[in-house]
Structures are given as C-alpha cells and as structure tokens.
Amino acid sequence: MRSTLQTIKKISPLQAIIFTGTISILSIIAGTVGFFVTQHHVVEQVEKKQACYLDLVDFRGKLIEFDLSKDPKQSIKANPHSEILLSTYKKLLDQMHDAELQPVVSRDTAKGNWRVLLAGENLDFFRLELEKNIEQAKIQSKAATVRLAVVNEFFLYFILAVLLTLSITAGWLLHNNYRQTLIPLSQLVGQLKLLNRNIPESIHDTAEEMKKELTDTEHSSDITQITKSIMNFCGDIEAKNKKLDEIYIRDEKTNLYNYRHFKEHLIIEVERAKRMSDKVALAMIDIDHFKQYNDANGHIAGDRALKILADIIRGQCRAYDVPSRFGGDEFALLFPKTGIATAHDIVERLRHLISTAPFLHGEHQSIEPLTVSIGLAGFPGDATDWYNLINNADRALYTAKSLGRNNVANFSPIATQNSHQG
Ligand code: GH3
Ligand code: MG
Numbered sequence: 001m002r003s004t005l006q007t008i009k010k011i012s013p014l015q016a017i018i019f020t021g022t023i024s025i026l027s028i029i030a031g032t033v034g035f036f037v038t039q040h041h042v043v044e045q046v047e048k049k050q051a052c053y054l055d056l057v058d059f060r061g062k063l064i065e066f067d068l069s070k071d072p073k074q075s076i077k078a079n080p081h082s083e084i085l086l087s088t089y090k091k092l093l094d095q096m097h098d099a100e101l102q103p104v105v106s107r108d109t110a111k112g113n114w115r116v117l118l119a120g121e122n123l124d125f126f127r128l129e130l131e132k133n134i135e136q137a138k139i140q141s142k143a144a145t146v147r148l149a150v151v152n153e154f155f156l157y158f159i160l161a162v163l164l165t166l167s168i169t170a171g172w173l174l175h176n177n178y179r180q181t182l183i184p185l186s187q188l189v190g191q192l193k194l195l196n197r198n199i200p201e202s203i204h205d206t207a208e209e210m211k212k213e214l215t216d217t218e219h220s221s222d223i224t225q226i227t228k229s230i231m232n233f234c235g236d237i238e239a240k241n242k243k244l245d246e247i248y249i250r251d252e253k254t255n256l257y258n259y260r261h262f263k264e265h266l267i268i269e270v271e272r273a274k275r276m277s278d279k280v281a282l283a284m285i286d287i288d289h290f291k292q293y294n295d296a297n298g299h300i301a302g303d304r305a306l307k308i309l310a311d312i313i314r315g316q317c318r319a320y321d322v323p324s325r326f327g328g329d330e331f332a333l334l335f336p337k338t339g340i341a342t343a344h345d346i347v348e349r350l351r352h353l354i355s356t357a358p359f360l361h362g363e364h365q366s367i368e369p370l371t372v373s374i375g376l377a378g379f380p381g382d383a384t385d386w387y388n389l390i391n392n393a394d395r396a397l398y399t400a401k402s403l404g405r406n407n408v409a410n411f412s413p414i415a416t417q418n419s420h421q422g
Contacts, residue, residue, distance in 0.1 A: 016173050024166045028159065035155040042148045048099035049141035055092055056134045062088070063130065067123070082118050096133065101140055104132040177220070184219040188226065251325040253303055254310035262324035262332050263386075269322075269336045270379050270386040280336055280379040281343030284393040285313070285350075287329040288371045288405040305370060312357060316350045332390075340378035340410060347374045348408050355406055371406035373397060382411045 066085055096103040106129050108116050117126045191210045211227055249261035257265075266282070273280045287293070287309065294302040306329070313331060317323045322334035333350075335343045355371045375397025383389035392411040400409035 017170070020166065020169045020173070024162055027162050031155065031158050031162070035151070035158075038151050039148070039155075042144060042151055045100060046141065046144040046148055048095075049101065049137060049144050052092070052095050052099045052101060053134065053137035053141050055095060056130065056137050059085075059088060059092055060130055060134060063127065066118070085118070092133075096137065099137075099140075101133075101137055104129055104136065180218055180220040181223060184217055184223045185226075187213065187217070188223070188230070192230075251310075254306055254325050256310045256314065256331070257322055257324040259324065259326060259332075262322060262326070262334065265322045265336075266334055266386045266389070269334060270383075270389060272336075273379055278337055279339045279381075280334070280389070281338045281340050282335070282377055282379075282389050282393045283333040283343060283347045284326065284375045284390075284397040285331040285333060285347070285372050286374075286397055286401070288373055288401075290329040290370075293370060308357065309354060309370075309372070312353055313350060316346060316353065332393075340376060340381060343376055343378065344408065344410060347376060350374070351406065351408055373400035373405045374408040375400050375411065376408060377411035 062085060066082070093103050093105070093109075106117075106125055108122065109126075109129065116122055188210070191213070208231075211231060249257055251258045266280075269280045272278065287305075290302065290305075293305060297305075306325075310323070310325065310331070313323045313333065317333070320336055322336070324332045324334070326332040333347065335346070351372055351374055355369060357370070375393050375395065377383060377389055377393035377396055379386075379389050382392045396409045396411040399412075400407040403409060
C-alpha cells in the first residue's frame with residue numbers, strides 16, 4: 001500500500017493527466033462499443049417481439065373470419081382456409097421462439113395434431129391458447145421496450161460517471177500540482193531571488209537551508225529534482241568560488257600570498273594596531289645575487305629555488321603571519337601583533353636556514369650559495385602608516401645589502417643596525 005502511494009507520488013502531474021485521460025478515453029470507447037452492441041440486440045428483440053405481437057393479433061382476426069365463414073355442413077378438413085390458418089400458426093410459433101418468447105401450446109399443438117385444433121370445442125381452447133400467446137407477446141414486447149430505455153439510461157449515467165471521475169481526478173491533480181509544485185516553486189524562486197540580490201557568505205549553506213525549508217513542505221518529485229540540481233549547482237559554484245578565492249590571493253609560482261592580499265592585510269593590521277595601540281612588524285626579504293643564480297642555472301632552476309625558498313619562509317611563519325611574494329626575487333613577511341625584537345629573531349632564524357638549505361648547495365648549485373638579505377621595520381616605532389612601513393623596511397633591506405648581503409638589518413633613520421654578518 002505504502003509502496004503504491006510512493007509510486008503514485010513519483011508520477012509527475014503530466015504523466016498522471018495522460019494516464020487518467022487515456023483510461024477515460026478507453027473506458028468511453030469500450031462503454032460506447034458495449035452500449036451499441038447491447039442496444040442493437042435489445043432493439044432487435046423489441047422489433048421481433050412487437051412483430052410477433054402484431055402478427056398474433058392479425059392471426060386472431062383471421063381466426064374470427066375463419067369462424068364466421070365456417071360451413072357447418074363442410075368438414076374442417078375440407079375447408080381450404082384451415083390449411084392456410086394452421087400453417088400460419090406454425091410459422092407464428094417458430095417466430096415466437098425466434099423472438100425468445102415461450103409460446104403457450106396445448107397438448108394437440110405440441111403433438112402436432114393440427115387438424116384437431118380447429119374442430120368442435122377444441123377451437124375454444126385454441127382461441128384461449130392464442131389469447132395467452134398474444135398476452136405474453138404484448139407483455140414481453142413492453143418489457144423489451146423498458147429494457148431498451150434502461151440500456152439507454154445506463155449508458156447516459158456511464159458517460160456522466162466517466163466525465164465526473166475525469167473532472168474529479170483533473171481537479172485533484174490541479175490541486176496537488178498547485179500545492180506540491182507551484183507553491184514550492186514560488187518559494188524556490190523567492191529564495192533564488194534573495195540569493196541573487198545578496199550573494200551569501202556560503203552559497204552551499206544557503207542551498208542547504210533552502211532544502212531544509214522545502215523538506216518541511218510537501219512537494220512533487222519534479223521539485224525534488226530541481227532542488228537537487230540547484231544544490232549541485234550551488235555546490236559547484238561554492239567549490240569554484242573557493243578555488244577563485246585561492247587564485248585571487250595566491251602567487252602562482254610560490255603559492256605564498258600575492259601582493260594584493262599582502263597589501264590588504266598590511267593596511268588592516270596597521271589600522272588595527274593604531275586603534276588598539278598594538279604593534280606590527282614587516283620584513284622585506286630579497287635573494288642575494290639571484291640574477292647570477294639564474295644565469296648559472298637557468299630560469300627553471302631559478303623558479304624552483306623561489307619555490308623552495310617560499311616553503312622555508314612558510315615553515316617559519318605562525319598561523320596568523322602573512323608570508324607573501326612582493327615581486328621578482330623579493331618577499332614580504334607581515335607579523336601582526338609582533339614587536340621588532342620577536343620579528344628579528346624569526347627572520348634571523350629564517351636567514352640562517354636559507355643559507356644552509358641543502359638544495360642550494362646541491363646539483364644546481366650557483367656560483368655562490370643562495371642567501372637572502374632582510375630589512376625589518378616596525379609600527380608604530382619606525383613608521384606612521386602602512387606605506388611608510390613598506391618604504392622603511394625596504395630601506396632597511398638596502399642597508400642589509402650594503403652591509404655585504406646575507407644580513408638582517410633593522411630600520412634606523414640614522415644608522416643601520418647590523419645584527420649578523422654571514
Ligand atoms: P641583489 O638583489 O643581491 O642585489 O642581486 P640580484 O641579482 O638579485 O639583483 P636584483 O634583485 O635586481 O635581480 C632580481 C633578479 O631576480 C632578476 C631576475 O633574473 C630574477 N627574477 C625575478 N623574478 C624571477 C622569477 O620569477 N623567476 C626567476 N627564475 N628569476 C626571477
Ligand atoms: Mg635580489
């Protein structure tokens with residue numbers, strides 16, 4: 001029972017209408033054919049019975065005529081009319097059988113003693129027999145006529161019943177279609193309009209909410225399909241958006257953050273530090289003599305070195321630091337909520353790690369081992385805004401270079417601090 005209901009629910013309104021329409025048309029065709037066959041048979045019976053009745057009445061007239069013309073001196077046998085009369089009666093009995101009437105017959109009639117029938121007092125019995133048969137033909141003929149009317153009436157009711165069933169089914173389907181398709185569809189359209197007007201943080205979560213909302217209301221299988229498609233579509237968009245977000249903020253070669261993302265965060269962090277009276281440190285890292293490295297090993301090896309260097313930088317960062325590729329062979333490392341001393345320790349460790357990295361002394365070894373120079377500046381100590389902070393970290397980098405490279409230099413407006421000589 002439940003599985004039948006589930007199957008019915010799975011049928012789309014269009015399928016249901018086609019199914020009901022086909023059943024109704026087939027019923028009407030079958031009913032009409034049945035009606036015409038039955039009607040033809042009943043009409044035939046009515047005609048036969050009426051013909052029988054009329055013929056019997058006609059025969060009664062002939063019998064009266066015969067009675068009047070009877071010559072008492074002449075024997076029945078000699079009367080020429082008696083032969084005709086008897087043979088007509090025989091035919092009438094056959095006709096009654098053919099019209100499905102059960103003729104009342106006397107013993108002599110049954111035995112075929114025809115000549116005795118019209119003789120003497122037998123004639124009265126014969127008249128009685130005839131009257132009974134006329135009466136029977138009359139009653140049966142009337143009954144057949146009534147049957148014909150019943151058949152006609154029945155057919156009319158049948159057609160009305162089919163049309164009523166069809167109307168009720170169509171009404172029910174329309175109502176269901178409205179409740180299970182149109183209402184959820186308009187809800188879905190409303191949600192999609194909202195989604196379109198205000199793209200949410202997570203399209204997937206919004207789609208999940210839509211699905212939950214729809215689950216609470218009864219809906220057709222079409223709506224389930226549409227919802228599933230929208231869910232899949234939203235899932236795809238979400239995945240692609242995530243990918244796009246990553247592409248938008250990542251540097252392709254090193255997979256570090258790109259300049260766009262770095263600048264965005266630098267501005268945010270400097271503003272936050274201003275508001276909260278906090279600190280921010282920025283390190284600018286530049287590869288020493290990278291041009292020579294490229295010339296000696298080729299640009300592909302240079303790219304590989306950039307990638308390895310980026311991995312080492314990322315490895316030294318904390319979760320909230322922002323390691324970025326500034327451009328070319330230059331990297332920027334943003335340390336939110338960090339003072340210059342802590343940042344110095346981190347980049348010093350980084351500088352040392354890079355200078356001793358195994359790859360750089362491996363088969364693609366450059367003319368000199370690959371090292372980096374690092375300039376460091378802090379907010380609010382060394383700069384008044386984000387732009388100033390980059391400039392001053394860059395100036396510190398210049399100092400580190402001028403001190404012979406493979407160095408970390410803190411920004412100083414007067415003198416450059418040399419923290420390490422490599
Ligand atoms: P130094 O910084 O120590 O003064 O010397 P340098 O040779 O590194 O000089 P500079 O920073 O001016 O040169 C940057 C070089 O970095 C030039 C270019 O060949 C190389 N470079 C920049 N971007 C890429 C890159 O994406 N891939 C590769 N392989 N090399 C790059
Ligand atoms: Mg360089």
